[in-house]
Amino acid sequence: MGMRVPDRTGVIAGYRVWRVLPGRWIAASDSLHAQAGHWAWSLAGPTVARCPSRVQADPRKPLLVGGPCGEASPGYGCSCGLYARYEPAGEAYLLPYVAGSVLAWGRVIHHAKRSFFRAEKALPVAFVRPHGGSGLFPEEAEEKLYRVAEELGAAVVESPRELRDYTEEEASGW
Ligand SMILES: [Zn+2]
Secondary structure, eight states, X not given: OOSOOXXXXXXXXXXXXXXXXXXXXXXXXXXXXXXXOSSBOOSSSOEEOOOOOEEOOOTTSOSEEOOTTTTSOSOTTSOOSEEEESSOOSSOOOXXXXXXXXXXXXXXXXXXXXXXXXXXXXXXXXXXXXXXXXXXXXXXXXXXXXXXXXXXXXXXESSHHHHHHHHHHHHHTO
Protein backbone atom coordinates (compact mmCIF):
# COMPACT_ATOMS: atom_id res chain seq x y z
CA MET A 1 0.00 0.00 0.00
CA GLY A 2 1.07 3.56 -0.65
CA MET A 3 1.12 6.34 1.89
CA ARG A 4 -2.43 7.33 1.31
CA VAL A 5 -3.88 6.56 4.71
CA PRO A 6 -2.71 9.53 6.75
CA ASP A 7 -3.85 8.73 10.25
CA ARG A 8 -2.58 5.61 11.92
CA THR A 9 -5.01 5.94 14.78
CA GLY A 10 -8.63 5.22 14.23
CA VAL A 11 -8.33 3.34 10.97
CA ILE A 12 -10.96 0.64 10.87
CA ALA A 13 -11.64 -2.19 8.46
CA GLY A 14 -15.00 -2.41 6.74
CA TYR A 15 -16.68 -4.61 4.18
CA ARG A 16 -19.09 -3.65 1.46
CA VAL A 17 -20.38 -4.32 -2.02
CA TRP A 18 -19.90 -2.20 -5.09
CA ARG A 19 -21.26 -2.23 -8.60
CA VAL A 20 -18.73 -2.17 -11.44
CA LEU A 21 -19.80 -0.40 -14.60
CA PRO A 22 -18.57 -2.41 -17.58
CA GLY A 23 -17.61 -0.94 -20.91
CA ARG A 24 -14.56 0.63 -22.48
CA TRP A 25 -16.44 3.86 -23.02
CA ILE A 26 -16.62 4.46 -19.29
CA ALA A 27 -13.26 5.27 -17.71
CA ALA A 28 -12.13 2.98 -14.91
CA SER A 29 -12.11 6.06 -12.68
CA ASP A 30 -15.87 6.38 -13.18
CA SER A 31 -16.63 2.69 -12.83
CA LEU A 32 -16.74 1.84 -9.14
CA HIS A 33 -20.16 2.73 -7.77
CA ALA A 34 -22.17 1.97 -4.69
CA GLN A 35 -24.74 -0.79 -5.18
CA ALA A 36 -27.43 1.83 -5.58
CA GLY A 37 -25.61 5.05 -6.24
CA HIS A 38 -24.88 7.26 -9.19
CA TRP A 39 -21.47 8.61 -8.35
CA ALA A 40 -18.10 6.90 -8.57
CA TRP A 41 -15.69 6.07 -5.78
CA SER A 42 -12.26 7.66 -6.21
CA LEU A 43 -9.45 5.49 -7.52
CA ALA A 44 -6.80 8.15 -6.86
CA GLY A 45 -7.05 8.05 -3.07
CA PRO A 46 -9.66 7.79 -0.38
CA THR A 47 -13.23 8.64 -1.23
CA VAL A 48 -14.57 11.46 0.93
CA ALA A 49 -18.18 11.46 2.11
CA ARG A 50 -20.44 14.20 0.91
CA CYS A 51 -23.90 14.98 2.20
CA PRO A 52 -25.91 14.88 -1.02
CA SER A 53 -27.70 17.94 -2.29
CA ARG A 54 -31.47 17.86 -2.02
CA VAL A 55 -34.22 19.22 -4.17
CA GLN A 56 -35.75 22.26 -2.54
CA ALA A 57 -39.55 22.38 -2.69
CA ASP A 58 -39.87 26.15 -2.18
CA PRO A 59 -39.87 27.70 -5.70
CA ARG A 60 -38.49 30.99 -4.36
CA LYS A 61 -35.30 29.24 -3.29
CA PRO A 62 -32.59 27.54 -5.38
CA LEU A 63 -33.68 24.16 -6.75
CA LEU A 64 -30.80 22.28 -5.14
CA VAL A 65 -29.61 22.95 -1.63
CA GLY A 66 -26.62 21.39 0.09
CA GLY A 67 -27.27 18.47 2.38
CA PRO A 68 -27.77 19.30 6.07
CA CYS A 69 -24.38 17.99 7.20
CA GLY A 70 -22.30 20.37 5.10
CA GLU A 71 -18.63 19.68 5.78
CA ALA A 72 -19.49 17.42 8.69
CA SER A 73 -20.57 14.36 6.74
CA PRO A 74 -21.58 11.82 7.89
CA GLY A 75 -23.91 13.44 10.38
CA TYR A 76 -26.06 11.94 13.08
CA GLY A 77 -29.66 11.80 12.03
CA CYS A 78 -28.66 11.70 8.36
CA SER A 79 -28.05 8.86 5.95
CA CYS A 80 -24.93 10.22 4.24
CA GLY A 81 -21.42 8.85 4.50
CA LEU A 82 -19.49 5.89 3.17
CA TYR A 83 -21.15 2.70 4.30
CA ALA A 84 -19.41 -0.48 5.31
CA ARG A 85 -20.13 -3.47 7.49
CA TYR A 86 -17.94 -4.75 10.29
CA GLU A 87 -17.97 -8.27 8.90
CA PRO A 88 -17.62 -9.53 5.35
CA ALA A 89 -20.77 -10.96 3.79
CA GLY A 90 -20.62 -14.72 3.51
CA GLU A 91 -22.52 -14.94 0.27
CA ALA A 92 -21.01 -14.69 -3.19
CA TYR A 93 -21.83 -11.80 -5.47
CA LEU A 94 -22.24 -11.91 -9.20
CA LEU A 95 -20.95 -9.18 -11.45
CA PRO A 96 -21.62 -6.35 -11.85
CA TYR A 97 -21.64 -6.56 -8.03
CA VAL A 98 -18.40 -7.18 -6.23
CA ALA A 99 -17.65 -7.64 -2.53
CA GLY A 100 -14.60 -5.97 -1.06
CA SER A 101 -13.13 -4.12 1.85
CA VAL A 102 -12.09 -0.64 2.87
CA LEU A 103 -9.93 1.07 5.41
CA ALA A 104 -12.02 3.89 6.85
CA TRP A 105 -11.15 6.85 9.06
CA GLY A 106 -12.05 10.40 9.92
CA ARG A 107 -15.56 10.92 11.27
CA VAL A 108 -17.11 7.49 11.75
CA ILE A 109 -20.64 6.84 12.98
CA HIS A 110 -21.12 3.34 14.32
CA HIS A 111 -24.48 1.64 14.02
CA ALA A 112 -23.74 -1.22 16.36
CA LYS A 113 -27.11 -2.91 16.36
CA ARG A 114 -27.26 -2.94 12.61
CA SER A 115 -23.62 -3.89 12.36
CA PHE A 116 -22.51 -1.24 9.91
CA PHE A 117 -20.87 2.15 10.07
CA ARG A 118 -20.79 5.34 8.03
CA ALA A 119 -17.39 6.95 7.52
CA GLU A 120 -16.03 10.23 6.28
CA LYS A 121 -13.12 8.69 4.35
CA ALA A 122 -12.63 5.22 2.97
CA LEU A 123 -10.07 3.58 0.73
CA PRO A 124 -10.90 0.24 -0.95
CA VAL A 125 -8.11 -2.25 -0.22
CA ALA A 126 -9.31 -5.58 -1.60
CA PHE A 127 -11.98 -7.24 -3.72
CA VAL A 128 -13.19 -10.83 -3.83
CA ARG A 129 -12.60 -12.29 -7.27
CA PRO A 130 -16.00 -12.73 -8.89
CA HIS A 131 -17.04 -16.01 -10.46
CA GLY A 132 -19.36 -15.15 -13.24
CA GLY A 133 -21.92 -12.48 -13.64
CA SER A 134 -25.59 -11.87 -14.00
CA GLY A 135 -25.26 -8.60 -15.88
CA LEU A 136 -25.21 -8.07 -19.61
CA PHE A 137 -21.44 -7.75 -19.87
CA PRO A 138 -19.84 -9.95 -17.22
CA GLU A 139 -16.51 -10.26 -19.02
CA GLU A 140 -16.24 -6.52 -19.54
CA ALA A 141 -17.20 -5.96 -15.91
CA GLU A 142 -14.52 -8.39 -14.73
CA GLU A 143 -11.88 -6.77 -16.90
CA LYS A 144 -12.94 -3.38 -15.56
CA LEU A 145 -12.75 -4.64 -11.98
CA TYR A 146 -9.11 -5.66 -12.47
CA ARG A 147 -8.30 -2.22 -13.84
CA VAL A 148 -10.07 -0.58 -10.90
CA ALA A 149 -8.12 -2.77 -8.46
CA GLU A 150 -4.86 -1.98 -10.21
CA GLU A 151 -5.46 1.78 -10.11
CA LEU A 152 -6.32 1.59 -6.41
CA GLY A 153 -3.42 -0.70 -5.61
CA ALA A 154 -6.05 -3.02 -4.14
CA ALA A 155 -5.69 -6.78 -3.89
CA VAL A 156 -7.97 -9.32 -5.53
CA VAL A 157 -8.49 -12.27 -3.18
CA GLU A 158 -10.28 -15.58 -3.58
CA SER A 159 -12.80 -15.75 -0.73
CA PRO A 160 -14.53 -13.76 2.02
CA ARG A 161 -12.24 -15.44 4.54
CA GLU A 162 -9.16 -14.33 2.65
CA LEU A 163 -10.71 -10.88 2.33
CA ARG A 164 -11.00 -10.61 6.09
CA ASP A 165 -7.47 -11.87 6.74
CA TYR A 166 -5.95 -9.54 4.17
CA THR A 167 -7.92 -6.51 5.34
CA GLU A 168 -7.21 -7.04 9.04
CA GLU A 169 -3.54 -7.34 8.19
CA GLU A 170 -3.69 -4.07 6.22
CA ALA A 171 -5.57 -2.31 9.02
CA SER A 172 -3.11 -3.49 11.66
CA GLY A 173 -0.26 -2.08 9.57
CA TRP A 174 -1.64 1.42 10.16
ZN1 LIG B 1 -25.81 14.21 5.72
